[in-house]
Amino acid sequence: MVARLAPRWCLRALRSPLQVIGFPSLQLHMSGIAMRASQEDFENALNQVKLLKKDPGNEVKLKLYALYKQATEGPCNMPKPGVFDFINKAKWDAWDALGNLPKETARQNYVDLVSSLSSSSESSNQVQPGTDRKQQEYENLVVTSEDGITKITLNRPTKKNAINTQMYQEIILALKAASNDDSILTVVTGNGDYYCSGNDLTNFMDIPPGGVEEKAKQSAVLLRDFVGSFIDFPKPLIAVVNGPAMGISVTILGLFDAVYASDRATEMLIFGKKLTAGEACAQGLVTEVFPDSTFQKEVWTRLKAYSKLPKNAMKISKQVIRNMEKEKLHAVNAEESSVLQERCLSDECINAAVNFLSKRAKL
Ligand SMILES: CCCCC/C=C/C(=O)SCCNC(=O)CCNC(=O)[C@H](O)C(C)(C)COP(=O)(O)OP(=O)(O)OC[C@H]1O[C@@H](n2cnc3c(N)ncnc32)[C@H](O)[C@@H]1OP(=O)(O)O
Numbered sequence: 001m002v003a004r005l006a007p008r009w010c011l012r013a014l015r016s017p018l019q020v021i022g023f024p025s026l027q028l029h030m031s032g033i034a035m036r037a038s039q040e041d042f043e044n045a046l047n048q049v050k051l052l053k054k055d056p057g058n059e060v061k062l063k064l065y066a067l068y069k070q071a072t073e074g075p076c077n078m079p080k081p082g083v084f085d086f087i088n089k090a091k092w093d094a095w096d097a098l099g100n101l102p103k104e105t106a107r108q109n110y111v112d113l114v115s116s117l118s119s120s121s122e123s124s125n126q127v128q129p130g131t132d133r134k135q136q137e138y139e140n141l142v143v144t145s146e147d148g149i150t151k152i153t154l155n156r157p158t159k160k161n162a163i164n165t166q167m168y169q170e171i172i173l174a175l176k177a178a179s180n181d182d183s184i185l186t187v188v189t190g191n192g193d194y195y196c197s198g199n200d201l202t203n204f205m206d207i208p209p210g211g212v213e214e215k216a217k218q219s220a221v222l223l224r225d226f227v228g229s230f231i232d233f234p235k236p237l238i239a240v241v242n243g244p245a246m247g248i249s250v251t252i253l254g255l256f257d258a259v260y261a262s263d264r265a266t267e268m269l270i271f272g273k274k275l276t277a278g279e280a281c282a283q284g285l286v287t288e289v290f291p292d293s294t295f296q297k298e299v300w301t302r303l304k305a306y307s308k309l310p311k312n313a314m315k316i317s318k319q320v321i322r323n324m325e326k327e328k329l330h331a332v333n334a335e336e337s338s339v340l341q342e343r344c345l346s347d348e349c350i351n352a353a354v355n356f357l358s359k360r361a362k363l
Pocket residue numbers: 005006007008009158159160162163197198199200201202219220222223246247248249340356360
């Protein structure tokens with residue numbers, strides 16, 4: 001296993017404007033704005049947006065953005081962005097075009113629009129036949145249940161399973177679903193040659209109207225919620241580390257109940273230092289290392305045997321152990337998220353991410 005110093009994540013918009021118009025729903029989720037009459041419908045719509053299978057395109061995303069802003073903040077009274085600030089100007093124009101549309105109407109229009117988008121993609125949300133039952137469609141995950149095991153597979157192999165903003169949300173949702181399903185164990189693994197290359201460094205190119213400070217704040221909330229969902233996960237949680245692991249995907253390994261790594265999982269990034277799977281095992285970060293040639297077979301044989309153990313006894317054992325430290329874990333998580341909010345505005349962080357992104361821009 002090789003590990004290397006991770007560039008931190010980026011706060012600059014470098015891509016073309018139309019590529020970086022993000023879904024607006026997260027902002028509401030994070031800002032905690034109180035809704036009145038149709039709050040529930042609106043919140044459901046916000047969740048549905050995150051699960052859309054197909055990118056609805058920039059025009060629709062701009063409409064969603066504008067309706068969301070109108071529904072939560074009312075008419076646009078922000079200063080108009082400069083002519084070269086393409087993304088924020090497109091967003092501002094879409095919002096401003098709604099004029100004095102009442103908040104309630106904007107909320108209703110948002111719900112209707114999402115509903116029309118969801119129904120058009122419903123035909124592809126079909127449960128797969130066979131014993132390996134697909135539970136729900138996600139854009140960046142494959143979640144299946146079989147033999148009492150829910151398997152959450154990080155599924156962006158062409159990006160080494162880097163976690164983008166939507167994927168953070170999907171993992172939170174998938175963990176929530178797994179905590180309530182019939183499974184005994186939950187497994188997280190990666191598709192392709194990597195387990196996960198950590199935070200997607202393009203996440204922070206989508207800067208909201210509030211600027212980089214607002215983006216940093218949103219990211220800190222997202223990180224806190226993401227890590228919190230691992231802290232609170234009530235059942236045995238196993239990481240099957242099929243390949244290199246970096247950044248946040250390594251940081252959270254300590255919150256799993258067991259971590260099985262292939263000896264080909266030869267990049268594990270922690271403390272800016274390369275660690276082999278064996279070294280990570282010696283440090284207690286990995287439970288056991290298996291030869292790559294037999295990794296999947298050995299690990300899944302073992303997990304299937306574990307899944308036959310008494311369900312409630314395992315769950316209760318985990319909860320007893322976790323409850324002893326839960327409060328402290330949440331306190332540390334809150335502290336780390338707040339430090340991250342500050343650090344992501346640092347030159348060190350921005351430069352590292354810009355370096356990575358400039359290299360891949362193939363200028
Ligand atoms: C909510 C906030 C949380 C903040 C806290 C989290 C912090 C972290 O997780 S820090 C760690 C961040 N990750 C990294 O620094 C890794 C960056 N990636 C790399 O160093 C390399 O890509 C590699 C070592 C993972 C793989 O190198 P290589 O085998 O040479 O493959 P490529 O570089 O060509 O990658 C293929 C493809 O994947 C894209 N990609 C890989 N990792 C990321 C990433 N983390 N973010 C965004 N994109 C990533 C890479 O750009 C290539 O894409 P294309 O150019 O489109 O082919």
